[in-house]
Each structure stands twice: as C-alpha cells, then as structure tokens.
Amino acid sequence: MNKQQIDEIRTRYNKATSRYLTEAEYREVYREWEGDIEMLLDYIETLEAEIATDDKLLADHKALLDKIPECPDHGSSCLPHAREWVEKVQAENARLRDCLGAANRRYEWMAARYHTFRALSGIEVIKDGDSQ
Numbered sequence: 053m054n055k056q057q058i059d060e061i062r063t064r065y066n067k068a069t070s071r072y073l074t075e076a077e078y079r080e081v082y083r084e085w086e087g088d089i090e091m092l093l094d095y096i097e098t099l100e101a102e103i104a105t106d107d108k109l110l111a112d113h114k115a116l117l118d119k120i121p122e123c124p125d126h127g128s129s130c131l132p133h134a135r136e137w138v139e140k141v142q143a144e145n146a147r148l149r150d151c152l153g154a155a156n157r158r159y160e161w162m163a164a165r166y167h168t169f170r171a172l173s174g175i176e177v178i179k180d181g182d183s184q
C-alpha cells in the first residue's frame with residue numbers, strides 16, 4: 053500500500069461521511085469500507101514490522117558505536133569519527149600483520165641456519181625443548 057492508495061481511501065471516506073447518513077446508508081458505506089479497513093490494518097502491521105526492524109537496526113548500530121571510543125568533539129554517535137577509528141585500527145592491524153610476517157621470515161631464516169650449523173658442526177647450541 054502506498055501514499056496514493058491511502059489518500060484515495062481518505063478521500064472516499066471523507067466524501068461518504070461529509071453529510072448525515074441514515075442507518076441504511078451507513079451500513080452500506082461500512083460494508084464498502086470493510087475491505088479498506090482490512091487493507092489499512094494489514095498496512096499498519098507492515099509498518100509496525102518495519103519499525104521493529106528499524107529499532108533493531110538502530111540498537112545494532114548503537115551497540116557497534118558503543119564499542120568504539122567516543123569522538124572527543126561529538127560524543128558516542130559520531131559516524132565520521134567511528135569510520136576514522138575503524139580505518140586507523142585496520143591500518144594498525146595491517147602494520148602488525150606485516151611485522152609478524154617479517155618476524156616469521158626472520159625466525160625461519162635463523163632456524164635454517166641453526167640446523168645447518170648443527171648438522172655441519174655436531175654442536176648442540178640449543179637443546180630440543182629449550183627454545184620454548
């Protein structure tokens with residue numbers, strides 16, 4: 053149901069009730085309107101469901117924003133600040149991932165040389181289990 057349909061119903065209703073109706077006329081108008089009333093009630097139900105969904109989305113947004121430190125200028129619901137903060141965390145995560153990758157490569161490089169040294173020299177520099 054759209055705004056035009058609602059306007060049509062309103063116009064018909066106003067026209068039909070713009071003068072005094074006898075009981076018989078009233079019954080006839082009412083019969084005619086039963087279908088419209090059903091439609092309007094269905095529409096109200098749809099709107100209520102949409103509002104419930106919107107409320108849930110708003111609650112989800114608020115819960116998400118609550119996990120982000122407040123904007124120093126605008127408080128807890130500042131979206132530009134939230135976006136900036138998330139981008140900063142993403143960049144920091146990427147940097148940490150790079151550091152971890154470099155550390156892993158360095159460890160593999162040293163481990164390979166250690167095993168080569170041990171194999172060639174027979175000297176046990178670190179006993180198995182000591183590295184932990």
Ligand SMILES: [Zn+2]
Pocket residue numbers: 123124125126127130131132133
């Ligand atoms: Zn802000």
